[in-house]
Amino acid sequence: MALTLSFGSCSKNPEQEKSAETLEQLSAILEDPAISIQSRYAVINRIANLYYSHDETDNMVLFLTDWVETHPGDTYNAYWLLMVASNYLKQGEEAVAEYYYERIINNYSDLLVNGESIHFACLQHLIQISKNSSNRINYFNRIITNFPQNVSITEMYLRLALEYEKNGEWELALKSYSLFLEQPDSSTIQIAGIPDAYTKARQMVDFSKSPKDWTFESLDSLETSVKKAISSYNWRALDQYRSKVNFFAMSWKSSESDPNALENFSMHNFMLGNRIRYSENLDESSTPTEAYLRTTGWSTYINVWYLYFRKVNFPADPEIHGRWEWAGIYFGEKL
Numbered sequence: 001m002a003l004t005l006s007f008g009s010c011s012k013n014p015e016q017e018k019s020a021e022t023l024e025q026l027s028a029i030l031e032d033p034a035i036s037i038q039s040r041y042a043v044i045n046r047i048a049n050l051y052y053s054h055d056e057t058d059n060m061v062l063f064l065t066d067w068v069e070t071h072p073g074d075t076y077n078a079y080w081l082l083m084v085a086s087n088y089l090k091q092g093e094e095a096v097a098e099y100y101y102e103r104i105i106n107n108y109s110d111l112l113v114n115g116e117s118i119h120f121a122c123l124q125h126l127i128q129i130s131k132n133s134s135n136r137i138n139y140f141n142r143i144i145t146n147f148p149q150n151v152s153i154t155e156m157y158l159r160l161a162l163e164y165e166k167n168g169e170w171e172l173a174l175k176s177y178s179l180f181l182e183q184p185d186s187s188t189i190q191i192a193g194i195p196d197a198y199t200k201a202r203q204m205v206d207f208s209k210s211p212k213d214w215t216f217e218s219l220d221s222l223e224t225s226v227k228k229a230i231s232s233y234n235w236r237a238l239d240q241y242r243s244k245v246n247f248f249a250m251s252w253k254s255s256e257s258d259p260n261a262l263e264n265f266s267m268h269n270f271m272l273g274n275r276i277r278y279s280e281n282l283d284e285s286s287t288p289t290e291a292y293l294r295t296t297g298w299s300t301y302i303n304v305w306y307l308y309f310r311k312v313n314f315p316a317d318p319e320i321h322g323r324w325e326w327a328g329i330y331f332g333e334k335l
Contacts, residue, residue, distance in 0.1 A: 023050060041076050048083055057087050078108035078118045085125070094129045101126050105142070120147045133166040154183040158197050170316030174208050177201040196255070203246045207314060210245045215312055215323040219291055222309055222324045223282065230276050230295065235267040241326050242267075248328035252335045270298045285334070289313075292330070306330040 029035065030043050044067065051060035064080040071077070085100035101122040110119040119142075126139050140160040143151055161176035180186055180201050187198045194200075216222035222241070229237035249265070276297045283292035283306065291309040298305050308328040314321050 078111045133163045137163045206245045219324045235271045238267040243325045302331045
């Protein structure tokens with residue numbers, strides 16, 4: 001059956017008339033049974049671009065989808081559907097675009113057009129527009145497996161770990177964090193939208209491997225125990241209560257990601273011969289997940305220390321998640 005190709009407008013200017021004639025000529029060429037694969041590709045591409053250049057995108061989509069439907073053996077069907085998906089994406093119809101991108105990667109072999117992989121292009125778009133964590137996990141894994149040379153594997157492992165977290169797949173999340181940390185640039189990479197990626201991954205992995213026996217059931221029990229140890233100058237108890245993983249001691253201007261912020265000192269040297277005092281109540285800036293206890297007398301150099309308590313955020317272990325830990329010390333008065 002002959003193809004009938006035309007523009008939607010009834011009245012045409014000279015340029016449209018010329019393009020309409022070109023469409024008729026291309027239609028006739030496309031009907032030639034002796035046409036080569038490469039020539040057919042060039043003709044279909046020209047027709048699609050003619051529609052697009054005249055803002056006839058509905059006709060372009062209709063032409064391409066009808067071609068794919070009636071010519072299932074066309075080598076370039078993945079590319080024609082990519083053009084359809086890209087058009088919907090430009091129009092802001094992300095759900096429809098996602099359908100076509102998914103259709104391409106699940107039903108068509110990969111194809112190189114102008115040296116670029118169709119599947120890789122689809123996966124890049126799907127990662128950007130998909131709201132489903134399970135789907136995004138699939139896309140990240142496909143990229144890592146099939147296109148490691150096209151991306152930063154370090155970033156991919158980190159983003160994959162975050163998606164596993166969202167999906168509640170904690171063992172796989174921790175495995176992905178570990179793979180991220182194994183990459184040579186994990187400590188220096190800057191990932192858009194994820195500040196201190198290395199610190200987060202390091203804390204998660206180290207915490208998962210630790211005994212976690214320093215955590216307290218509640219903030220009240222932690223505060224009471226720390227105050228009692230200070231009052232009795234029991235430095236051994238304080239050393240026991242302190243987090244054994246990622247514990248920091250730093251000024252307010254520093255960051256936990258600063259290697260110098262991680263401390264492993266004993267409280268013994270600071271309690272010996274000093275008169276330590278603490279505020280009766282937690283600092284007013286405390287929140288349901290973080291708390292600060294102002295203390296004084298630790299040293300003549302820096303007299304004021306704020307002990308920092310935080311709620312444990314570790315859903316991978318429901319028995320630990322939601323408990324409290326003494327996670328660090330801030331030196332000096334609050335800024």
